[in-house]
Amino acid sequence: MLRINITSVYVDDQAKALAFYTEKLGFVKKTDVPAGAARWLTVVSAADPDGVELLLEPDGHPAARPFKEALVDDGIPFTQFAVEDVHAEVERLKGLGVRFVQEATDLGPVVTAVLDDTCGNLIQIAAMK
Amino acid sequence: MDAEPDLFKALGDATRRIILDELVDRDGQTLFEICGRLTMKHGLTSSRQAISQHLAVLEQAGLVHVRRQGRYKFHHIDTGPLRAIAERWPTD
Numbered sequence: 001m002l003r004i005n006i007t008s009v010y011v012d013d014q015a016k017a018l019a020f021y022t023e024k025l026g027f028v029k030k031t032d033v034p035a036g037a038a039r040w041l042t043v044v045s046a047a048d049p050d051g052v053e054l055l056l057e058p059d060g061h062p063a064a065r066p067f068k069e070a071l072v073d074d075g076i077p078f079t080q081f082a083v084e085d086v087h088a089e090v091e092r093l094k095g096l097g098v099r100f101v102q103e104a105t106d107l108g109p110v111v112t113a114v115l116d117d118t119c120g121n122l123i124q125i126a127a128m129k
Numbered sequence: 130m131d132a133e134p135d136l137f138k139a140l141g142d143a144t145r146r147i148i149l150d151e152l153v154d155r156d157g158q159t160l161f162e163i164c165g166r167l168t169m170k171h172g173l174t175s176s177r178q179a180i181s182q183h184l185a186v187l188e189q190a191g192l193v194h195v196r197r198q199g200r201y202k203f204h205h206i207d208t209g210p211l212r213a214i215a216e217r218w219p220t221d
Contacts, residue, residue: 072200074177075159101201102162103155107169114161122161 006042007052009079010059010068011119014041017056020118024096025081027054059120068120075101077114077124086111086127133213139190145183147171149192152206157196159203160184 011017018041021027027043030053034040038060042053059065071078083089086104090113094100101122102114112126139145144167151166152158158166164180167173175183184204187193191210196203 069200073202075161075202077161101159101203105155105162105166107165110169112165114159 005052006055007079008055008057009117009119009121009123010064011056011117011121012059012065013119014039014056014058017041017117017119018043021054021056024093024098025117065120072120072122075114075122078121080112080124080126083125083127086113086125089113089125132217133190133210135186135190136192136210136213139186139192142183142186144173144175144180145187147173148180148183148187149206152193152204156205157203159201163204 009017018029018032021043022029026046028046028049029042030044030049031042032039038058041056043056044051044053059068068078090100090104093115099116099118100113101116102112104111104113108129110126110128112124114122114124117123147167148163151163151170154166160177160181163184164175164177167175167180184193184195188195192207194205194207196205
């Protein structure tokens with residue numbers, strides 16, 4: 001039985017990404033071991049420390065950055081995280097200086113907002129109603 | 130000779146009218162946000178490419194302006210061209 005244990009986000013700088021994803025978004029570092037020229041670096045939600053890990057993966061492959069830039073150009077998030085209350089989370093993150101390209105938006109069954117992770121990605125936060 | 134063919138063409142499509150409605154609701158949206166609103170709030174199944182083309186038509190008519198801000202691209206409504214309609218066929 002296969003189990004989903006990890007998902008990735010491609011970042012331009014692992015140290016900067018770790019700072020943003022822990023200090024701003026509030027994730028907790030789980031694994032940090034050297035892996036060649038980079039690190040195997042994962043974070044988890046404090047609410048689910050044994051849950052799915054987010055791998056902060058270097059975007060060094062030549063195809064990665066043009067892809068990321070094209071997504072940002074159209075405002076498309078690279079991935080999505082769940083929150084309890086999108087409006088409250090937007091306020092909290094703005095207080096920490098996080099930049100939003102889409103304010104909290106009620107789309108019917110779901111409320112979403114989109115932020116800039118400062119590592120080359122837009123990230124959607126969402127709460128089902 | 131019709132003075133504003135682009136304007137009337139732009140307004141003649143239901144999806145484009147909904148895009149303008151959504152920009153009135155909140156001005157300055159990314160393409161992704163516009164697509165999300167059309168899909169989730171209006172049940173439209175237009176592809177992102179189709180919505181891009183609708184935005185290009187609205188831009189051509191001067192009803193939408195694209196503002197680049199660093200790596201971001203936001204779409205803003207401009208109702209200015211609609212004055213031509215009121216001037217041509219005054220209401221009261």
